[in-house]
Amino acid sequence: MYRRLLINIYQVRNGLIHTQNTRLPSTKCKERESLASAIWAPCTARPLGTSSIFFNENKESSTSQLEDKGKKPEENEANAEINTAEQKKTEVNEGTKKSNAALTSQLETEPVVKPEDSNQVEKSKSGKENLLELLGAMKVEVTTVRKIRPSKTPRMSERPDQEPMESAHSMFQHAAAEGSQQHGTLNPALAAAVSAAASTLPNKHQAESELLKQLRKHEAVPDTKRRADGQNLGHIIADMKVGRQANGRSNARPTSQIRFDDDGKGYTQDRGIIGELDGVRRRKSPFTSKRLNIFTAGVEQDALSHLGPTLWDIDLANQIVQTTNQMPRNGFEEMIQWTKEGKLWQYPINNEAGLEEEASVPFHEHVFLEKHLDESFPRQGPVRHFMELVITGLAKNHHLTVQQKKEHIDWFRDYFQQKDDVLKEAEA
């Protein structure tokens, strides 16, 4: 649709559009005529004048290095003008249309005319929408031209969509110089248009020849140059658009841009549409896209000798802890933290927490300690008596482990053995 429209616009600019009228149904034709006359009735000289200006502009730009396509962005502002120019043309070429009828049947096809048609009707309805549509069309062109740029400055990313863009580009050229290819120098339609334009001027023949000369010059521009200019144009357009899309590499979305232009709120409100399409999108979520295919799943890692966490692992854990929020949010969480640090008695409450080494020791080992007195203590006497008191005390002491109790008794054993002679002296 956009391309069709675009082709149409080009044809307008090349003076071919006047042929359209012949294809229109008579009612449409009348409607347009009435519209045009309503606008341009007051003075007939003026539309003619503007149309010639229009031609001039065409020529000037063709001689300038930009080529007339370069004018495009400028004319974004003056889009309405193009439209009115179209209408003017139709009026101007009213007289010549019959002679061109045969030619147009070659050049024009029905569908091409139709969008233009609707365009015109729409214009009568709301100029703004029409302008918007045209802007959309411009945008399409902008993006395609831009995409050609990388072919000049090659980047490493592969671009599968290179080919259609090329074709689009060549299509523009084709459209621009459609007729000229058949004839050696000039398209008869163009020539006819020139003569029509010239007929309005006082010095008819001179004007016609001048116009034709200019047009030939235009045609002489070699194809290759044109291509280069097209790229040049791309640069210029890209520069012009910098404000809106500095990151020219990603694909622009014309629809959203039009909306952007339209409501001017500074942000796009396409959330609704995206929401609707959510289901569709989810199916082709980028997270399920193709993979790199470097690794094969299920391959087990070679068992590397692992000697516990290395310094690096500890540091990684430390870094993670530091970047995350470890602050407790309530008392219970603080207690969890304390539990982890080992500062808090553990839940569920266990009386024997921290006594793991004693867990396997039966209670009689704690209580019946007489067996430790047998070997080296005297069987009776004050020492024996003393030691019995000691083990009674130890039996009741829950703070000491069995091992410590044994050590306690051993200490006394050593002590009494050292003092053996003293004891014997005193009592014997």
Next chain:
Amino acid sequence: MASSCSQALRHHVCKSNRILRVYLQKSWPNRSFVLSSAADQPAVSSPEEIVIPRKKTWSKEAVLQALASTVNRDPTASDYRLQDDPYLTPKTSSEFKLFSLSQESGKNAAKYFINTYPKYFQKDYAQPHIPCLMPETLEAQIEEVSEAALIERIQMRKVKAAVDLYDQLLQAGTSVSLDVTNQLLDLICFYGDSDPAQENVPEQRNEETEDIQDEPQAKKGRAPKANDLLKATWKENNNAERIFALLSEPNPHSYSALIRGMVKYGAYSKAFSIYTDLLNNRLKADVHTFNALITAAPEVKEKYNEKWELIVDLLKQMAEQKVKPNLLTLNTVLKALRRCGTLGKSQAFPVISEMKALSIEPSLASYNHLLAIFYKPGAPIQGQTDILQEVMNEVSGKSFTPQDPDDAQFFITALRICLDTKDMEQAYRVHELLGVGENWRLLGNDFQQNIYHARFFSLLCMMENIDVVLKWYRDLVPSVYYPSSNVMRDLLQALDTDNRLDLIPQIWKDIKQLGHGNRQKLVEELLTLMAREKHNQEVQESLAECALDIKKMYDAGDRGKVMLSWTATSLSDLTSVLLAAQRRQDAWEMLKLFKAHNRVPSEELLNKFLTCIKDSGDVDQAVELVQITAGFCLPETPKLIQRVQQEFELSEQQKNILSDLELQTFNSD
């Protein structure tokens, strides 16, 4: 204050009580069901057999976790760690900073003393013993030259001492085992061949605290780290390289240590040459080595495609050597892709798919890198909102555990994008994600929390209507977030757009409490908003009260601080607010301030004033007003004189004064 506290507390208790009850109600029917099913079962199989349920071992935190899950955040209470002392509970962001810093430094000081003088802290009261409360041993215990001593020094992270000891051991002809040497290499490479800064020595913290509040950038958080790296670089032929060269048969671990050290301290190309060395020795690298090399890859190549090719090459070598990548590999690759320009966009998703195929679940850091690839800060956003949406579709409702130091960046990155694209819907989704499971831990430290909330709140102010904004405002401020003066201005703008200027007195109270009462710009904006429109009597009255309060703020030069200075606009705004509330006497006081501060009132204000005076019919004051006006030599004086002459009934004397004034001004013209 105290009453509100107690009220809050009661409310809190009530709430948790209710929750607990709900819990119990929920669990009772369950339990009875279990009982009945347990009773049924034996009846079916065999009536005699009694099935004794297996003893369940609870983890030590299970009870506490269950209890903690019953407590919700109370938006009227301050943060838990600030609740110790109501008097000290911070009310402004600077107080909060001071509080948390002093808390932290107090802990550090205590630790420092315990570790420096361990002999005074030997008494062990705790039963069972609590190791973390005992002083750490910082001095090496083993004096002789042996491998055990070397291991001890490695564990105590004494780089210099360990290297010296290693040399002594070699000189003495003792061979050191490869494992210990590798540990030593790890130690040297980790600290870049210099002793680590003592953790317990109170060091000068870099003051990144200056203005956390004013539109902070993520850059600041990273700055100190970058400094550390710059400070220490890999030195040519340092001890690590020397010891490595002494090894007769280095194993992959030795290579790994060396390469990781080199990458950490910026010797990137050297790391690659060591890697080539490793390949020449027909050894296999481990996953950490590859991770380090991938980190280094963007540093050694210039062009985007070369960087990426190198990374792909490394990944292929991993596959060849049958090394299984881990989550950190994925994150490192994505992080490297951030520096590969457009290639990042095309390759990021294939990388993630690859890792998913290897059943590596991306962490928040992966998503953070992904977002950073697609949304460059500062670049215009165009048509990529869907990437954030895709990511949110992917992560929504999941609970994440911290696995990567970059995990904590996700939330602020996501919200930055929401703010850039003005996407409220996604912002709500991000905020929702924050509430899932333990995700709140991944919001990061106070600094990052502040950024997050500032972004969230300014987005709210921009996109939502005032009721919603205020709902969030009551929820977040000040229990989790102390807004900066900029954010308060956003809030004022939101009030303005929704025409709820009657709420200004309330907001002013908050502004004062948040310590922004002395921000000139904010206060002036507030005054302008107050003066701009006429309201009904009641609102006007409250605005006038508020205005007088603001005036006090200007007057308060206590403690030697002059905070605000009067400007012509602030003076006239304040005066006109007072006039609108028919507070002629207060307004008259204000008019005197013009003179005192060398400001000139506007014609409009004077006319307003005159109208107000006329309503009350105070002729004397009208004349006085004209005299004051004449004192300012305003060009409007004649007009005012005219008005007074026409609209008031003047006594003879007053008429004389006026005509004198008229003459004066005429002459001066």
